[in-house]
Amino acid sequence: MAKDYYEILGVDRKAGKDEIKKAFRKLAHKYHPDKKTGDEAKFKEVNEAYSVLSDDKKRSEYDAYGQTFQSGGGGGQGFGGFDFSGFQQAQGFEDFDLGDIFGEFFGGQGGRRARRGRDVAIDMELSFYEAVFGTERSVLLNKASNCESCGGNGAESGSSMRSCETCNGHGRIREAKRSFFGTFTTESVCNQCFGSGKTPEKKCRTCKGTGVHKREEEVKITIPPGIEEGEMIRLSQMGEAVPGGIPGDLYVKVYVTPDKQFKKEGTDLITELNIKLTDAILGATYTVPTPEGGVIDLKIPAGTKSGETLRVRGKGVPKDRENSKRGDLLIKVKTEMPKKLSRKVKKLVEELKQEGI
Secondary structure (H helix, E strand, O other): OOOOHHHHHOOOOOOOHHHHHHHHHHHHHHHOOOOOOOOHHHHHHHHHHHHHHOOHHHHHHHHHHOOOOOOOOOOOOOOOOOOHHHHHOOOOOOOOOHHHHHHHHOOOOHHHOOOEOOOEEEEEEEOHHHHHHOEEEEEEEEEEEEOOOOOOOOEOOOOOEEEOOOOOOOOEEEEEEEEOOEEEEEEEEOOOOOOOOEEEOOEOOOOOOOOEEEEEEEEEEEEOOOOOOOOEEEEOOOOOOOOOOEOOOEEEEEEEOOOOOOEEEOOEEEEEEEEEHHHHHHOEEEEEEOOOOOEEEEEEOOOOOOOOEEEEOOOOOEOOOOOOOEOOEEEEEEEEOOOOOOHHHHHHHHHHHHOOO
């Protein structure tokens, strides 16, 4: 006779997912074999019911035919509808890592994931010009790195490698474990050869055979042109090394010192230029410094208004490392008004006034 999964969980046939999940958590906690009120048979039955009713496709098949075809009619043959995250949060299971168990139990990759060293994060302060044009910096980091003496294999110079006796050269150790689902086998990285399957006949004196030790290492960092304040540069595998695994990454957060003369806006550079009133009226030529340290002759057109911006193309922020393309230099013109006028100048200004200027 077909099982009534709704009756097992004690919910109505029209119950929503939240109601079904709530009922499952309550019963799973009650019947768990490790509890005083535990009942292994009922616990498996509750799991079976929940694996079907929590899955829309299985539930639809069950409501229509009294079975689920995906799991061969029992629901208990698989765990496709099992909400492990919800179960892990149920009272009494806070320290139980279901993710690790089921990754190994169902042949997942959790137990075979490569070991990875820690990431390292540093701050770096750049001058305005280094940020605009890019630069190269070297930093000295004290971190776990591959051993220079043995090249990372853990063997003393001249010593050969042999098959690891702990794992018989497999690099991994199989171990039987018990759980409320029964006995299953797990695999873990061998802690003697760190997954390589080989150990040195004579261990390196520098790193004690691990292939890794803490030392000062010089790291070269290339700063791309046009980098912004607060940007992060990631150097893959330049973080801390780990025996038998891959190093972490190095993250460099950039801080840029402001410049008194220039400001950056995207790929354009902005500066200001004070000019005389007469030059604004009649026009003139001014010598203007460029961000790379040179100068250019800037022509001020006659009748230039105060606050007007003049554009010099190709003198802004480089858009690539070759400096083949650059943004523009924007020069904001400010007209200086004379604070004192001589009698002669006042007379000339009065004449201009009469002319309607």
